[in-house]
Amino acid sequence: MRRSCLTPSVLLALACLLPPVAAPAADGESSCLEAGRWTVLGSDGLRAGAEQSAVMEMVAGRDVVLLGEQHDDVDHHRWQLQTLAALHARRPDLVIGFEMFPRRVQPVLDRWVAGELSEQQFLKQVEWSEVWSMPAELYLPLFHFARINKVPMLALNIDQSLIRKVAKSGWNGVPDAERGGVGSAAAPSPSYVDMLYDVHRQHARMRAGDGNESTREDEAFRNFVDAQLVWDRAMAEALAEARGGAQPPLMVGIMGSGHVRFGHGVAHQLRDLGVAEVGLLLPVAATASCSEFVAGLADAVFAIQETVREPAPPPRLGVSLEEHKDGVRIAQVSEGSLAARTGLRTDDVIVEAAGTPLKRSTTLVSLVRAQPPGTWLPIKLKRADETLEVIVRFPSVN
Structure with missing residues (x-):
């Protein structure tokens, strides 16, 4: 299993x-x-x-x-x-x-x-x-x-x-x-x-x-x-x-x-x-x-009996990203996406993911794509004057 x-x-x-x-x-x-x-x-x-x-x-x-x-x-x-x-x-x-x-x-x-x-x-x-x-x-x-x-x-x-x-x-x-x-x-x-x-x-x-x-x-x-x-x-x-x-x-x-x-x-x-x-x-x-x-x-x-399952598609947050001096800025959040369900917002700046400081958007994309179904990805972000920690919960594929 x-x-x-x-x-x-x-x-x-x-x-x-x-x-x-x-x-x-x-x-x-x-x-x-x-x-x-x-x-x-x-x-x-x-x-x-x-x-x-x-x-x-x-x-x-x-x-x-x-x-x-x-x-x-x-x-x-x-x-x-x-x-x-x-x-x-x-x-x-x-x-x-x-x-x-x-x-x-x-x-x-x-x-x-x-x-x-x-x-x-x-x-x-x-x-x-x-x-x-x-x-x-x-x-x-x-x-x-x-x-x-x-x-x-x-x-x-x-x-x-x-x-x-x-x-x-x-x-x-x-x-x-x-x-x-x-x-x-x-x-x-x-x-x-x-x-x-x-x-x-x-x-x-x-x-x-x-x-x-x-x-x-x-x-x-x-x-x-x-x-x-x-x-x-x-x-x-x-x-x-x-x-x-x-x-x-x-x-x-x-x-x-x-x-x-x-x-x-x-x-x-x-x-x-x-x-x-x-x-x-x-x-x-x-x-x-x-x-x-x-x-x-x-x-x-x-x-x-173990069920034969279709290969899981690569995980996606559903965001557009831009480089930012403090990390990676979210330029847009797609409606109904995993990012939207998690509570991520446009203009949030993600500074850390899975304990890894972020300087380039490609680093975040790689971390997300490597995430297995059913797991959690902790991220740290800046929103206006606040620093927040949130958990992205990737759905299981059944």
């Missing part, structure tokens, strides 16, 4: 740096999956193929079912839609929780399901382009499924500002009044800490070069773990709280696979909250090696 991520913050580090679930088989390794079929993972590590009806029957009686994803993979979202439909057929009392929304926009989700908002109004009011970095087109089929079936949508996440505070100062460094109502997380398992350390080490290398080697004792790593735990805890608390009542609904969580795998993340926090019956379902590459599938990874995995 594809994975292209460039993230300037800790917020998507786990999603971007974890290997896909699961990696394609290397030369000499064999795959044991059949595209379009489920495989159940037994507690003893044995694997057995299963029909979708059997898998749905296995998890539909759970308290919560978590559906993982690689955020920028359209096939993962198609699989989620298929799985939601199958679960809804067995459990009409469904509630769908989404990692993509902070809790404060819950009233907007309610109005969307009630049919009171257009797509454009919905995406604007949930602040999609500011809160979530992925194209809305990847998720809209899921949102429409909830709307046409009158299935409640639940905002699981917290504001990014809280994650940044924890990543900077640790959980104990954030005052109670600034914790957004999130409780203290259960201590992570040693294997989860091991996984997070691998992610953090990769992230540190990306930011500071291969010569920067973090250790488990570093304050930055401890804060990184705290940030991940508060993220997991917040989503678990939202799912657990929404189960209230004499006949709790089936809660389904849509979230990155890093929060699902091995039950380390959200499932671990749910168990600490007294929600014991949690189903874990993951989409995987049909070409993955058998060795990737070990006991505890998930209850079942669904094998997805």
